[in-house]
Amino acid sequence: MTNTEPTEPARRPDARPWSWAVLDTPIGPLLLAATGQGLAQVAFHADDRTAARTVDRLTRRLGSAPTDACRERLEEAIRQLTAYFSGTLREFGLPLDWSLTAxxxxxxxxxxxxxxxxxxxxxxxxxxxxxxxxxxxxxxxxxxxxxxxxxxxxxxxxxxxxxxxxxxxxxxxxxxxxxxxxxxxxxxxx
CATH class of the missing domain: 1.10.10.10 (Winged helix-like DNA-binding domain superfamily/Winged helix DNA-binding domain)
Structure with a gap:
């Protein structure tokens, strides 16, 4: 499930496009967020309330509301995580966006x-x-x-x-x- 409704219209000059989705997994729903660089965030227990808080926080951190711009990165993350949880993937091959840590x-x-x-x-x-x-x-x-x-x-x-x-x-x-x-x-x- 991908949701791209903006939560905040403001856009900073250093803003980066990003997209998000919630993936149902055996350990509960995970919120995934991806930028053009790669997967940037995985959040546990992504019920509606947690997802809304995470999207709001990412909107502020990344400087823009989510869009469909990074859908392909997100779909690849969903594919690989689904394979991991099914036991068929042992090593992730995803590009990662490390900007949320330093x-x-x-x-x-x-x-x-x-x-x-x-x-x-x-x-x-x-x-x-x-x-x-x-x-x-x-x-x-x-x-x-x-x-x-x-x-x-x-x-x-x-x-x-x-x-x-x-x-x-x-x-x-x-x-x-x-x-x-x-x-x-x-x-x-x-």
Whole structure:
């Protein structure tokens, strides 16, 4: 389902065209937003209220109301996420728009996206070490919580060094479901 009704008519000079849709998935509805650069946002629990708040926030951040301009990018994201949830896709091949994150968080998220493959996990501390910040395990947790592209940039694959599952912005049950889908955890019994 794609919705392109504008929520705000104002347009800034630095505005970027973007489109959005809500995709029904086994972990609940996900709001997807794409710009001309690529997928920019994945938001969990995208009921009508959450979707409206997310679209309003993106309208302000991206400087324009959504349009159909980036429909093709959005449709490719929908196709790949549908394949991921059906178990037929293990590696996303989507262009990503990293503009909703910066600095340390962006470095950590890029490392995660590029070097922690499907069916594996990494500890917060190990991820901090990988980006050259050995004392930054807690900051890695903060970066995971601010990930604008969950599922595609797989913050669900980041766990505690002692074997604990750690936190997750989409909820621990969602994290367990994603790890089970990838074979890291057993499937829930019910």
């Amino acid at each position: 600095g340390f968080n962006r470095r950590v998220l890029r490392e995660l996206a590029e070097h922690v493959p499907y069916g594996t996990v990494v500890g917060y501390q190990d991820l901090a070490d990988r980006v050259g910040e050995p004392g930054a395990a807690r900051a890695v947790g903060t970066a995971m919580g601010g990930n604008p592209l969950p599922v595609v940039v797989p913050c669900h694959r980041v766990v505690e060094s002692d074997g604990g599952i750690g936190g997750f912005g989409g909820g621990l049950e969602t994290k367990r479901s994603l790890l089970a889908l990838e074979g890291v955890l057993p499937q829930p019994l019910f």
